[in-house]
Amino acid sequence: MPPIEIDARVIANARLSSEYSVLSLAAPEVGARTEPGQFVMVKPAGVTDPLLRRPFSIFEVLRDAQGAITGVSILNKRAGRSTRRLYELEVGDVVSCLGPLGQPFRPVSSPTRAWLVAGGVGLAPFATLAEALAKSQTDTTLFYGARTGEELFYLDFFERLGATLVLTTENGARGTKGRVTLPLEAALQALGAGDTAMVYACGPEPMLAAVAKLAARYQQPSQVSVERVMGCGLGGCYSCVVPVKRRDDLSSEAPGAKEEHANLVRSCISGPVFDGAELVWD
Amino acid sequence: MPPIEIDARVIANARLSSEYSVLSLAAPEVGARTEPGQFVMVKPAGVTDPLLRRPFSIFEVLRDAQGAITGVSILNKRAGRSTRRLYELEVGDVVSCLGPLGQPFRPVSSPTRAWLVAGGVGLAPFATLAEALAKSQTDTTLFYGARTGEELFYLDFFERLGATLVLTTENGARGTKGRVTLPLEAALQALGAGDTAMVYACGPEPMLAAVAKLAARYQQPSQVSVERVMGCGLGGCYSCVVPVKRRDDLSSEAPGAKEEHANLVRSCISGPVFDGAELVWD
Amino acid sequence: MAPDLSVSIGSLTLPNPLIAASGCFGYGLEYDQVVDLSLLGGVVSKGLFMKERQGHPPPRIVETPAGMINAIGLQGIGVHRFVKEKLPLLRERGARTFVNVCGTTLDEYVEVCKVLSQAEGVAAIELNISCPNIKEGGIQFGCSLNGTFDVVSAVRKATTLPVIPKLTPNVTDVASFAKAAEDAGADAVSLVNTFLAMAIDVETRRPKISNVLGGLSGPAIRPIAVRMVWECYQLVKIPVIGMGGITDARDALEFMLAGATAVQIGTQNFVDPFIWAKVLDGLTDYLTRHNVARLRDLVGAFDPTPPTAAHA
């Protein structure tokens, strides 16, 4: 289905902290097409600075009391100019929203377990994924790491869906002290022979690399959502490339290519979700 | 007194029509220093596009119920990108405001009469001037021309101050049909021998030229407020020059200058108000 | 009657002057879902060498005031795969395909053009002698009058397709390069490619993109690009294709008034992939308001008489 472009009104902009907000947009057409793990390219409407849109995972698909889809939300973390502007938007402001875009997560179902590994704002694509997994009653665990206890958001949401929560914080204020990969490795070790867990990950790239390597070490499959600087989100600019082992963009017979670094594919259309084993981590 | 720079909150933005609004700004320090005919350089705060500020006459000096100065307003007419943005501002938005700037009108007092000639948005500097003239009980007439009857604003305001109103519209819907110079010339003709009227004018440049020439023809003094594209409002950029006969910016002994066109002086600091007889009209 | 938007570039007639700029529209097919490619005046492919190329490591772009810097480094599938995999699909969709041709040597330019001459469905060749993002070839030709003349002459002999050298703005006198291209037999010139630029992250003191240097595009450069188009228009007789920061119909018309027969849209396509219909509507609206029957009559219709000083 082709992406939609819509000037979406801000329905709400809930500040979760001085850095995080959940920006809810009246974009029912986008919500209706969304699959877990897809993203939107957004910018405040009518504004020429910033010039380019910015990519954000679709956090929630919003519904009214009757269950009709009313829009989407994004979990926005202030990182620079655009994200600061988005943080400051008020109800009624208008955001230009293009999406949904990209390859979604492939949900698993029982007996395979779903392990969602989120680092910080990497939680974003897992709300819709957890909903899909809950629907198919798949055994779901959220491994969720943040810097502090105050930056662990939406725990109720995931609990209500029946997910098991395994929390870590860097300062130890809540959950295990340390990185989210610690409890993940413990769980992988404890996994019964013959049991399978699909390890989904989203977060900072070093975390993604660690998660993908851990999953591989314990012979479990993984799907990771990468974040690259994106100019267009549609495959037009080639700014968002990631190195992959498989050559799905360049043919493998390409002369000379072998001497070069790994095959660079556009994460906006071939991703943002990739098989963790497929990516080249340096 | 040096100008003030202030990030002023929008107190009100009253749309008078689809093109005109009165934008009220919480800038008491600017209001406190304002003399009739001065201007401010404004732009929406925190915005880089448009980049440059735009000049606007100070329309009203705003006061609270106790008479304390609370800010200034501008009479904004949509002409391009900045003025459209200003038109669209809402209460609570912030405008970066620099002023007051420029040379004010020199008010006259009895027995000299004050004739204020306004074309369209050229009404703006006359609200504060009319107040000053009312205070000194100077006999004041407002000649006010607009395209249509709906574009004649703030008539009550001037009536309350005791000014005589002479209105013209291009479509004849209200007042005399035609240009504002028509009733002005009639009044000049009717002026008793020995009587003096100071003709103040603000409006489109062809109107200013016509008014200044009329005043001169009938041996009356005039003060006109000119509008040039301004980059800085402080004398820094030399973008706002107007040709004057007197050489107050270049010394008259300047060799070679005579062969060139008229002397160009910066209207932001030597104006915007000039003696009508001093300007070169082409 | 609806105004006539068609324009001609040598033997080529386009239904309208709006062309998707090279490197800003993938191979065209990426935009299949959002635009009907046949409605565009034309589509320029990403820059193509003989062989595949990986391009530069990311990060490859960074936003700057009213613009962006890119150093993609001409990642691409090579001319053979393009002809085999992309061209047939573009033809099917009714796209008028311009192929942006790169080379590290004069011979490579000629070879790529020969391959394209044998293919079906190529409307014209845009000779990329102006990419600031690769060290070998390319801009070396584009920054030397002799280099420009030589590569255009060589390609001219190798193909009967329209040849449109794309000029770099990173020179003192761009019009002299348009003239060299014309003298060498070019059918048109296109300009501008990007301005060599860089951005530093002051917190890390490192470059913001991996290649350090990249090319600046977007609205920021438009006033310079318009000036360059006007300079070329005054000096050469062949059509000029203008680009650099076009965001709407007004910008497109500014280039056409300055002498552009057609225009390309690059960066704005990232901002708004649905721009094409909006600009077409804007052109029609302008022509209707101004009572102009044929858009092509506006090419070079800029009147240099100074405006009046008073803005009121």
Add this chain to the structure above:
Amino acid sequence: MAPDLSVSIGSLTLPNPLIAASGCFGYGLEYDQVVDLSLLGGVVSKGLFMKERQGHPPPRIVETPAGMINAIGLQGIGVHRFVKEKLPLLRERGARTFVNVCGTTLDEYVEVCKVLSQAEGVAAIELNISCPNIKEGGIQFGCSLNGTFDVVSAVRKATTLPVIPKLTPNVTDVASFAKAAEDAGADAVSLVNTFLAMAIDVETRRPKISNVLGGLSGPAIRPIAVRMVWECYQLVKIPVIGMGGITDARDALEFMLAGATAVQIGTQNFVDPFIWAKVLDGLTDYLTRHNVARLRDLVGAFDPTPPTAAHA
């Protein structure tokens, strides 16, 4: 301890690297009421010829995306009146005054510099060989390596004041011009002057400014200017003074990391005449955060190692 913001340009030591750019600060005195001129690193005067000049008819400026085009045409009071009327007042205020010197001929440059050498209170001469807004002289020197060498050599012989040629960005290889200036005995170079540009009002089909062509300045050009400063820094040993679109401390630092010993602020001064204190505070804040004792240690401290691809 407060970090040391001072920088040296040849024999000249400035308390900080922030200099008001020529043509963007009147003769300095216009800003007396809003800035303490002695707090600035320096103030560059408007461009001055021997004689007074009227400049171009208005409109002289137009805003463009993240920038502006100007064609003031060097309206000015001439060097004699400057020395008589402005210089004493600037001295009184403790301003370090750089004089921007123009000429229609090589002799005029020399004559103006001689007059300034005899005056009291001139910190340095900025040789304007790069104004795009006048036909005769100026940029003719700035666009030719020999012209640059000749005018700098001639002025070098005529004065003991520091000589700082101001380079135009409208050339293929700006660093070669910096080198020519260095070889001719310049004490430093400053860059960039404005980019030749134009804008057309599509409704009237007329130019937006009376001179048709003008110079583009402001944030739009910053990425190109930074690149040029870095190129010059790598090629010459004399200090480079950088400018082009600086709006805050971060932008100023970007130029210094790229190799600028000092920086000038032009267009942003129009946007915010109170910018100076803000940028000074920003510099101090940066140095404190990064634990750098002397700002000058950051000059050229750019590290070209590519950043990591992942932004998170």
